[in-house]
Amino acid sequence: MLRLFNTLTRKKEIFRPLGDVVGIYTCGPSVYQYAHIGNFRTFIFEDILVRYLKFKGYKVKRVMNLTDIEDKAISTARKEGKTLRDLTEYYTKIFFEDMKTLNLLPADVFPKATEHVPEMIAIIRKLMENGYAYRGTDGSVYYDVSKFRYWGKLSHLKLKTGKKKIKRDEWGEESAIISDFALWKSYEKEDRDVFWETEFGKGRPGWHIECSAMCTKYLGTRFDMHIGGVDNIFPHHEAVIAQNFGAFSENPSRYWLHSRHLMVDGRKMSKSAGNFYILRDLLDRGYEPMAIKYLLLSVNYRRRLNFTLEGLVEAGKKLEKIQNAIERLKYSNGGDDAEKMARKTLKNFERALDDNLNTGKALKVMEELTDEISRINPDRESSEKTLGTYRVFDSILGLGLFKLS
Template sequence: MQLRLTNTLNGRIEDFHPIKPGKVSIYCCGVTVYDLCHLGHARSYIVWDVLRRYLTWIGYEVTFVQNFTDIDDKILKKAKEEGSTMQIVSERNIQEFHKDMDSLGIIKPDRMPKATKCLDPIRNLIKELQSKGVAYSIDGDVYFSVMKHTNYGKLSGRDLSQQQQNADGRIKESEEAKKQHPFDFALWKSAKPEEPSFPSPWGQGRPGWHIECSAMVKEELGETIDIHLGGADLIFPHHENEIAQSESLTGKQLANFWLHNGMVNVGGQKMSKSLNNFTTIRALLNQGISPMTLRLFVLQAHYRKPLDFTHEALNAASKGWEGLNKALSLNINHGEELGWTNDYLKTNNNLNSKIDLAEEDKMFRLAMNDDLNTSGGLSVIFELARPLRTLANRLEHGEANQLSEGEKRVFYQKWVSLIELAKVLGFKPEKIINSKPQQVNEESILQAIEDRKKAKSNKDYSKADSIREDLRRLGIELIDKSGGITEWIKK
């Protein structure tokens, strides 16, 4: 029953063995904190939360590090639009990130370094790359020379001759002329007028995107780690460039396992603001979607496959969670009828079960060990929950007095096992909330528009964005016009 994971580095499912017996080091690429988290973030961080929970459950000591990118063009653009600062925008969205992750029941990482707090390691790493001859500086900018790294492309499988120019995506065309090769990417960017900058041997500026993670991995976990995580969209160029930087510096493999989750589609289309199908976690939860429904929806698909978000699929997940929650909540809703008092729990919690649940445990482990097959794990959990849901229905009809003490004991042991396995997937009992879209009238839309205006005047842009997203999910699109006028249309 060895844990096996698909390693993006070679495309194969491999037995997982950590560098240090009994200990696992994990680095997860975090968010660029310029806005609220979206459904794609929810998918990624729910999946990696389950990986962490499962590794811990099977006996590993896990160190989980996840960064914040708090220096970026998108953050600067947002700050300029708001008339605020990079720090204000990033700190606000870091707090909003924690709110969303807490809502979804995601365990906080052990450490969450920020790029702005890792500048010395970043500068030192760049200097070392220069001294090794794989980086060069021009007019205050420093670039990594991809032609100097013989294994460039080993993660993504791309050949330099086949790659498109400006693959970085964060370097403007005006900067292309400076580079020795079109695919070279920025390690340090020279300061621009009226933008925040930091001192360096190359002049005032700020780090490139990719170098931040290389520096933070080395600083927090060392030269080689067990697992590096991220979305499939990060394979190229971000993770490819991380490998090039780190391995050029150390001569060692950056990570033994690279795991990537699939992307989220909405109604068969890629989620994008330009397509008006962009959905934030906050907007979904504000509509009354249960956090555990969202977790169930995500875990029903294999983490490596695309996930298609539709209201029909979400409603199906809501019904599924309602049934599972009924079983998980037996002690809350019917503990008194079952005689599951505190004394009973203390007395029976450590007793050997009168039923054999070894098969359920085995099937759950077999599924999860098969490349984190959460769909298979869910099947085991739902099967275990089936008789408990039936019991809950019986109790709702007043049949508690028909249960013998032996039956109560058996149900209790099933419930304990269910709670344990459900916890591995991050489920916890909660009140079921109707996930059907709310109906809105013109009066409520106008009130929402007014509330949004007040939020913007108070510079509470997070709330203003949330109101817009809430209306969008209800089929109402806001159109901001000059003079502070906001009109609305029904899509």
């Protein structure tokens, strides 16, 4: 029985699907730069979750959005003298390549924000009609958070409503005052050719509306899971809930899952600290993609994971050890029975993943099986059965365990 930690309730809850198909929406990449390994920690987690649900017999529909319009993307395109479209198409292509390199299954739908402006407008219209939105003096449309009584429920922040912006690093009484957020931003000349003519004027979408529009379009007003990194909790997912509630009177997702950020060399990964890794840099330096994946899976997604190059080497060794054991099983023709061990391991593997997708533990039980069968000389029949067990593991983990074959 699968249990997942729901940010909304801050508890592990037994997973019960709403319908025949498990609907999963995940906040995908902003395609104006290379995705880094931290991004991939989240995407790998999501991938294993999807694969595991399928293994358990669920049908899954997964939607992953591509954010191809936002402030940074626009300014990056301007700096590089490219059109927004050229820029985002390039990084989208790279992202798909990286996903393939890491053996991640593609989502069923990859909707792009720029292709869903009419859907966004429809939701903003509803929000206006329902009294959750207003036109600002600058012509933009804002969400009035004072109208939403559950504002702050997901993030568990005690937020005071107000129009003031908080100042960072000046925590005091006023620090929890938050501002309304933009649904539709009116046109500024820095936007150049990035605009749409709509009933709310010439402009472009706000930061959060795309997810409301696209999750609703592809999964309906109520689906099973919404996933992202912890940084999305506030304000992004809080805003998505507010938007959907204002438009459709319900929280769009039953479970909200958030993966924790990874650390690099014991510190938060950041460009300024020089500990910022993107996939292709690591590959250029000779590291194996599956070793990277192995390391990223070695700790449960809600725990802090410290990414180091030493850890990466170690992960590569562990993976190799398993690959070697599998290779040996293909030809072993001894007299020992491995099947019992394999069956026990599969059970423990499932138990680990059932517990909030504890991939670290799952890898551990797999390593233990590997050690056990290395000590014996399995007979032909149980070797085949054990290989079957490894195939199950690999179908869920996608680690290329049969690489040597």
